[in-house]
Amino acid sequence: MSDVASQKRIAASILKCGVNRVWFDPERLSDIQNAISREDLRGLITDGAIKAHQKKGVSRGRARVRTAQRAYGHRKGAGKRKGAQGARTPSKRSWIQKIRAIRKVLVTLRDEGTIDRHLYRVLYRKAAGGQFRSVAHMKAQMEIIAGRLK
Known part of the structure; x- marks a missing residue:
């Protein structure tokens, strides 16, 4: 990959995200390399050549399943209890x-x-x-x- 580190940094500040979340279209790398101003990069963002990856999050799916099981009465045995009954x-x-x-x-x-x-x-x-x-x-x-x- 060619040297587009400064473009990546500027694009990250425009997109208001981290550098690692910036994605460049591999087929438009020459255009991105030639883009030296913020205005050029904004144009490439609107074209879709530069995008921000979605934030990675922790899935709540397993937590929802566990809560549903507890509502049913499971996972509530003596081994799961910490406080006294009172x-x-x-x-x-x-x-x-x-x-x-x-x-x-x-x-x-x-x-x-x-x-x-x-x-x-x-x-x-x-x-x-x-x-x-x-x-x-x-x-x-x-x-x-x-x-x-x-």
Whole structure:
């Protein structure tokens, strides 16, 4: 290849890229050699004799596949965990999820008329006190509490 180092440097500054990304058309090398001004090189860029290679990037394809697998429940075993259980999902966050679910069910049961306002209030306070492990546990305990109140 002939001496076109200065043309390559000037073309890189015009294209606003690195010297290694500048591409010269091998069939137009004589034109590029004769181009000594920035204006000449701009003309060759518009002609397509000089181009900038696209930046190389890191593909996210494998990362997307991995994320999809994790959403499915894979790649989440003991060997992949670093923090303690309380660090990965704090106890406060799990409490919030649990209490919101219980309260939502209590409101629907009250609005349907399955439980009266008094029983709703009793169950609500017991839920706030952490008496129920889950919605299923609360429903199982509901009959027992309802029987005691009557």
